[in-house]
Amino acid sequence: MLAGCSAKTETSAGAKPQAAVTAPEPPIANAPLRVRVLTQDQYFNSLAYVFGPDARLDARFPPFRRTDGLLALGAGAAGVTASGVEKFQHTAQLLAAQVVDVRHRDFLVPCKPKSTTASDEACATQFIKATGRLLYRAPMTPEKLAATVGAANDAADKVHDFYRGLAFALEGMLLDPNFIFAAEKSEPDPANPGRQRLDPHSAATRLSLFLWNQLPDDTLLKAADRGDLNTKAGRMKVVDGMLANPRVEEGTRAFFGDMLGFDDFDSLSKDPMAYASFTGATAIDAREQTLRVIVDQLIKKDGDYRDLFTTRTTFLSPSLAAVYRLQTAPGWVEVNFPEGSQRAGLLSQVSFLALHAHPARSSPTRRGKAVREQLLCQKVPEPPANVDFSIVEDPKAIYHTARERVTAHLSNPVCAGCHKITDPIGLALENFDGAGQYRDTEKGAVIDASGTLDGKPFKDAAGLGQALHDSPALASCLVRRAFSYGVGSPDTGGRDELMAYYNKAFSAQGYKFKGLLRNIALSDAFFTVAEKTAEK
Amino acid sequence: MTDLNRRRVLRGMLNGGAVTVALPLLDVFLNGNGNALADGKPMPVRFGTWFWGCGMNAKVFTPKTFGTNWELPEEIACLKDVKKHLNLLSNFNAFKDTSPNLCHYTAWVTMRTGIAPESGDHRPGETYDVTVAKKIGRTTRFQSLTATATGDVRTSFSYENANSPNAPEWSPVNFYTRLFGPDFQDPNAPTFTPNPRTMVRKSVLSGVMDQTNRLKGKVGAEDKARLDQYFTGLRDLERQFDQQLTKPDPIAACLPPKAAPEDTKIGGDTELVAHRHKLMTDLMVMAVACDQTRVFNMAYSAAQAATIKVGYEKPHHTTTHEEPLDERLGYQPIVSWFTQRSMESWAYYVDAFSKVKEGSGSLLDNCLIIGSTDQSLARIHALDNVPMFTAGRAGGKVKAGLHIDGGGSTVVRLGYTAMKVMGVDIGSWGTKSNTTSKEVGEILA
Known part of the structure; x- marks a missing residue:
């Protein structure tokens, strides 16, 4: 029935003949201007940059709709509901009060008012001008500056308090759609008559969201003011500076956290009777472990992306050590698993194993599906609605291992079509239970963790990691996701040649993630837009 | 029945300052049958x-x-x-x-x-x-x-x-704080003081609305709809501020x-x-x-x-x-x-x-x-x-x-x-x- 059920690659990126590295960059077909709502992390990271890290803000914004594999791509379509506006206002109120409180005002407000009980235009102007430039990612127009200062003055005079007046104006600035929404603008591209490019401040914002997951800092805005982003040489200097900045670690965490579906950690829990060692702290640390390994391998070591799936280096905290049945010192400790250990690569980490499992059981199907969809950009079809579970439901059958259970799936042609593309991957991880703990047996039967990935056989989890490492789809999927994430728009077709161009360079440069970010951030496609900014 | 709306009466009594409202809170606000408000409006x-x-x-x-x-x-x-x-x-x-x-x-x-x-x-x-x-x-x-x-x-x-x-x-x-935290206007509170900070916030909000309208003119149709929605959210917020500035009718329940x-x-x-x-x-x-x-x-x-x-x-x-x-x-x-x-x-x-x-x-x-x-x-x-x-x-x-x-x-x-x-x-x-x-x-x- 479902003979045609095979994992579909979402586009054929990577499968096309690849252009030489020296070949000119292919044009980008679909390059819309985006109006993106800041994600929760972008919002908080930006506020931490502008006002310092000790602001205490408690808010959780709902994630956007996952689009083309990434939540971040939903930001370009997401609406803000009335309760969303209320949440922004509440956060603005909390933050503004903290900025002007007696503990912070002396270093967050760059001047002292003549009197604390009345308005002070000069001091208010100084604060608002500097803050507005960072929040709005461009210098404030004189009219807007005057209006905001006017609001601060009116408020200060009404409540007889300079700082409170300033806080009210700041609340308004934090609620301003020019802060909440990153609305891109374009300008004619002199190098390509008839074509449009991002204006310098929009380009700075796009770069900054991409590489740092926050709004541009002062240095980047100055570069935009000077027009540095309009030249190849200027861009190179800016991008290299950004990649050398530790903030790229946050950018990398955000990208991989999104791609790996780590938003699911917010609701992950395990059955305490089945997995007593897996607590809320384990879930938090499992997420952190994977992000640490990613940052260590890709940013600190500037290593090969594919090695993430084979590396035996990891980091453990005490709560994770319980799941790994190891003892560690307090804090995070680097651990290197020996050759021959099944703990090799990202798939053998608790984050992947526990997220893609049941509360009290592993799930070869979910794990295999996650590999296909998250790491290889392939789409596994949903099960048919009228699916017949009578085979696996047979109460008389005794299945000791997950392999025995899913083999039942594979014996039924309706199920087999899809399960054969997920289960042989997931079965390789069966030495790890639903909490990510190692086991040799299940219900007394020895676990057989052999499997295949697109025809390549392996015998265990480490073998799966190596097969994934060697799969061309692994790297091309990352390229595809990174580009979509960077420009903020999903791949709706027409990007294959461009992706092939990046793939070629990625491969030639040893699959260095930072190199990939650099190639994307320096390419014309990153700055080219198809639309002209609507005139008022 | 009088046309005077209870809220309007109370607002008039307040005259902008802190007032002790000496009104019984309970069924006086309902009609004789207890199935409608005293002013004849049905219960919501x-x-x-x-x-x-x-x-x-x-x-x-x-x-x-x-x-x-x-x-x-x-x-x-x-x-x-x-x-x-x-x-x-x-x-x-x-x-x-x-x-x-x-x-x-x-x-x-x-x-x-x-x-x-x-x-x-x-x-x-x-x-x-x-x-x-x-x-x-x-x-x-x-x-x-x-x-x-x-x-x-x-x-x-x-x-x-x-x-x-x-x-x-x-x-x-969080739900408690949103509902009954500092911004909650207790309808049965004996005194009511319109918060001057809320008045200031309302005036700042009108500036944000202006900015939203201005930005709407600079984006495409789909994004304009998103900013319209944002504007509606701001209006909602404005209504919340208005409500905080108005003495609510007592509610027994x-x-x-x-x-x-x-x-x-x-x-x-x-x-x-x-x-x-x-x-x-x-x-x-x-x-x-x-x-x-x-x-x-x-x-x-x-x-x-x-x-x-x-x-x-x-x-x-x-x-x-x-x-x-x-x-x-x-x-x-x-x-x-x-x-x-x-x-x-x-x-x-x-x-x-x-x-x-x-x-x-x-x-x-x-x-x-x-x-x-x-x-x-x-x-x-x-x-x-x-x-x-x-x-x-x-x-x-x-x-x-x-x-x-x-x-x-x-x-x-x-x-x-x-x-x-x-x-x-x-x-x-x-x-x-x-x-x-x-x-x-x-x-x-």
């Missing part, structure tokens, strides 16, 4: 929803007889004490027409929008609570409130449009908790979910009693319910597909156990509204609440005989205590009926086979 009628995931098994859920004389089968036996407040609607179908049967999605979207979604990414229209909120929610502090017992910010069955889910309150502490409840830990085991559901429900009930909103949504579990039975290896949804059918019983016992836990929380929800006295009846009497799910028999993703409940009497417009036979008609009829009861002026609702202009007349008083 509120609209609510409640959701549980993964349906039921008709064999142990659906009563054998229709009408007023029906017995509660074992899966809903726990509804015994609230049965008199409920109608149970059986034998209504969600028609998918040419769309696929989207597991755990088609039925609830159809029920709440009148439209069968075409794909898992397709979120058609707006949900009916949003339509009702536009009609009756514009005078309260919150146009609507949405909450979940799952602790997951993604569990919501209410959306304004495809890209705008109404994010639920998921933390009891409004007895908000003095302190926030303790937050619950993350987790889906049924006891924890029931506890979280209770905390969120208690807050929601008081929010409605205090007239902070007239439209409210609560979700007990997600559609693919992740609720856990401690010691059992699979969550509710997976259990529906993988638990063997008990041949002796004729159904899946653990699945039924999960459904029963859901129904216990539904009973709690209905009971909580019924316990608040309002006028001569209860808060529930002035509500119409729809309880619904996403499938009938989840094991096979069945879309026929999808069960629905109503609770409350909508201020006397709706009867209760009935088991209704839908005769295989569309589930959309209940949403249509509810919207009509709430005053939404529509001639028909729904698309294709789900189009209806036929109310569920049996429940109308």
Whole structure:
């Protein structure tokens, strides 16, 4: 029935003949201007940059709709509901009060008012001008500056308090759609008559969201003011500076956290009777472990992306050590698993194993599906609605291992079509239970963790990691996701040649993630837009 | 009767300063019968929803007889004490027409929008609570409130449009703070001082609205619609500020908790979910009693319910597909156990509204609440005989205590009926086979 059920690659990126590295960059077909709502992390990271890290803000914004594999791509379509506006206002109120409180005002407000009980235009102007430039990612127009200062003055005079007046104006600035929404603008591209490019401040914002997951800092805005982003040489200097900045670690965490579906950690829990060692702290640390390994391998070591799936280096905290049945010192400790250990690569980490499992059981199907969809950009079809579970439901059958259970799936042609593309991957991880703990047996039967990935056989989890490492789809999927994430728009077709161009360079440069970010951030496609900014 | 509106009288008395309002708080604000406000206006009628995931098994859920004389089968036996407040609607179908049967999605979207979604990414229209909120929610502090017992910010069955889910309150502490924190205007407070800070905020807000209008002129049509929505949100905020500047009418039933409840830990085991559901429900009930909103949504579990039975290896949804059918019983016992836990929380929800006295009846009497799910028999993703409940009497417009036979008609009829009861002026609702202009007349008083 479902003979045609095979994992579909979402586009054929990577499968096309690849252009030489020296070949000119292919044009980008679909390059819309985006109006993106800041994600929760972008919002908080930006506020931490502008006002310092000790602001205490408690808010959780709902994630956007996952689009083309990434939540971040939903930001370009997401609406803000009335309760969303209320949440922004509440956060603005909390933050503004903290900025002007007696503990912070002396270093967050760059001047002292003549009197604390009345308005002070000069001091208010100084604060608002500097803050507005960072929040709005461009210098404030004189009219807007005057209006905001006017609001601060009116408020200060009404409540007889300079700082409170300033806080009210700041609340308004934090609620301003020019802060909440990153609305891109374009300008004619002199190098390509008839074509449009991002204006310098929009380009700075796009770069900054991409590489740092926050709004541009002062240095980047100055570069935009000077027009540095309009030249190849200027861009190179800016991008290299950004990649050398530790903030790229946050950018990398955000990208991989999104791609790996780590938003699911917010609701992950395990059955305490089945997995007593897996607590809320384990879930938090499992997420952190994977992000640490990613940052260590890709940013600190500037290593090969594919090695993430084979590396035996990891980091453990005490709560994770319980799941790994190891003892560690307090804090995070680097651990290197020996050759021959099944703990090799990202798939053998608790984050992947526990997220893609049941509360009290592993799930070869979910794990295999996650590999296909998250790491290889392939789409596994949903099960048919009228699916017949009578085979696996047979109460008389005794299945000791997950392999025995899913083999039942594979014996039924309706199920087999899809399960054969997920289960042989997931079965390789069966030495790890639903909490990510190692086991040799299940219900007394020895676990057989052999499997295949697109025809390549392996015998265990480490073998799966190596097969994934060697799969061309692994790297091309990352390229595809990174580009979509960077420009903020999903791949709706027409990007294959461009992706092939990046793939070629990625491969030639040893699959260095930072190199990939650099190639994307320096390419014309990153700055080219198809639309002209609507005139008022 | 005088034309003087009570709010206006109080506002006049305030004259901008702190005033002690020496007025009795209780039934003086109601008419002699206790079924309307003293100024002759009827009590507000509120609209609510409640959701549980993964349906039921008709064999142990659906009563054998229709009408007023029906017995509660074992899966809903726990509804015994609230049965008199409920109608149970059986034998209504969600028609998918040419769309696929989207597991755990088609039925609830159809029920709440009148439209069968075409794909898992397709979120058609707006949900009916949003339509009702536009009609009756514009005078309260919150146009609507949405909450979940799952602790997951993604569990919501209410959306304004495809890209705008109404994010639920998921933390009891946050929900308490939003409702009854510093911005709460206690209607029964003996004194009322308009907060000068709120006046300033309102004036700052008008500047933000100007900025929003300016930005709208610089973006394309789709993004303009998003900024329009943002503008509407700002207007809502402005209304909240206005309300904080106005002395509210006293409300006898409004007895908000003095302190926030303790937050619950993350987790889906049924006891924890029931506890979280209770905390969120208690807050929601008081929010409605205090007239902070007239439209409210609560979700007990997600559609693919992740609720856990401690010691059992699979969550509710997976259990529906993988638990063997008990041949002796004729159904899946653990699945039924999960459904029963859901129904216990539904009973709690209905009971909580019924316990608040309002006028001569209860808060529930002035509500119409729809309880619904996403499938009938989840094991096979069945879309026929999808069960629905109503609770409350909508201020006397709706009867209760009935088991209704839908005769295989569309589930959309209940949403249509509810919207009509709430005053939404529509001639028909729904698309294709789900189009209806036929109310569920049996429940109308």
